[in-house]
Amino acid sequence: KLRKKQLYLILLASDASDNTKKKINDKAKTYETKVIETYDSQTISISIGKSNIKVIGITDEGFSKIID
Numbered sequence: 001k002l003r004k005k006q007l008y009l010i011l012l013a014s015d016a017s018d019n020t021k022k023k024i025n026d027k028a029k030t031y032e033t034k035v036i037e038t039y040d041s042q043t044i045s046i047s048i049g050k051s052n053i054k055v056i057g058i059t060d061e062g063f064s065k066i067i068d
Contacts, residue, residue, distance in 0.1 A: 007033050007057040008064035013041035016054040024055055034068065 002010075012024050014037045021037070028035045045053040058064040 002031050006059055008061045009058040010035045011056040012037045013044055013054040015040045020054055
């Protein structure tokens with residue numbers, strides 16, 4: 001979805017590995033997608049009812065504006 005420019009925002013866990021952060025930030029820059037690193041993986045995981053989530057792509061433009 002990132003390559004098709006269908007992501008409006010990426011939530012990247014503040015406690016993600018340096019390698020993950022670099023990969024996500026590099027791709028996001030290439031495809032001009034904003035990245036927010038405000039939340040830790042526990043907060044992101046709880047918010048969607050999953051465990052150990054480090055990255056979420058937001059595909060709804062309206063929802064991305066609310067978060068941003």
